Amino acid sequence: MASQLLRSSIRVITRPTLVKNIINPTITSRFPTVAFNVSRSFSAAAPRWGNGADADLAHKLDEELQYEKSTEAAGQPEFIREFLEANSFKIEDKAGVDEVTLSRTFGNENIRVLFSISDINNATSDEFLPEDDMVDVENEEDAVSFPVRASVTIEKDGQGAVTIDTVAQDGEIAVESVMYYKDGKLADEQSAEADWQRRGLYIGPQFAELDEGLQNLFERYLEERGINAALANFLPEYIEFKEQKEYTQWLQNMKNFVSV
Known part of the structure; x- marks a missing residue:
């Protein structure tokens, strides 16, 4: 800012x-x-x-x-339109809310990707610097990158749902955990009862502890559903765009309040 x-x-x-x-x-x-x-x-x-x-x-x-x-640029940035069209995602972004949802269908599956703009505030200053300390930090060609946590839910009617916790950074999607819900509602429902039920479920092993071949197949499984490098590049860029938009609206709200 x-x-x-x-x-x-x-x-x-x-x-x-x-x-x-x-x-x-x-x-x-x-x-x-x-x-x-x-x-x-x-x-x-x-x-x-x-x-x-x-x-x-x-x-x-x-x-x-x-x-x-x-x-600010007028209208919706080109990178948003290009990504949504190329990857068949729809975006749900409510003003004043820090969470954003991407959704699409894949065969008989409903896929949702949930992420938050709070990640841009939680990132440390070191995470915005290139790995090579000798690189000129003022070079505008160096892409700013920071980790973005994204929760991916894949649901099939009557078959439950799978929630995959991921971290997107530097054009890559890293999987942290994979959890299966017999009742698909538990994957997304935000209530005290649903949260209590989730706490009692087995969350599955750490993804890094799985057999390497199994890890590779899970990654291919996600890539076919649009959880890929394109998404990894899109998430931090969209977060920067939304954070700027929310900050501008915050300034407007504060000015209106103080002026009355």
């Missing part, structure tokens, strides 16, 4: 208060009793509505918003 909002520290200064005689009225004092107008003291220090901070913040938010809008 082009710029960041600066936050100011506010220092609260308190003055000591003489409370000795109030706590123990039997103790006399050499000093005359002074009556304080408490309500006047507090009202004089009360903050005023509509101070300059509101206007300054709204102005800065608007500056950032206008800059981000000026750098």
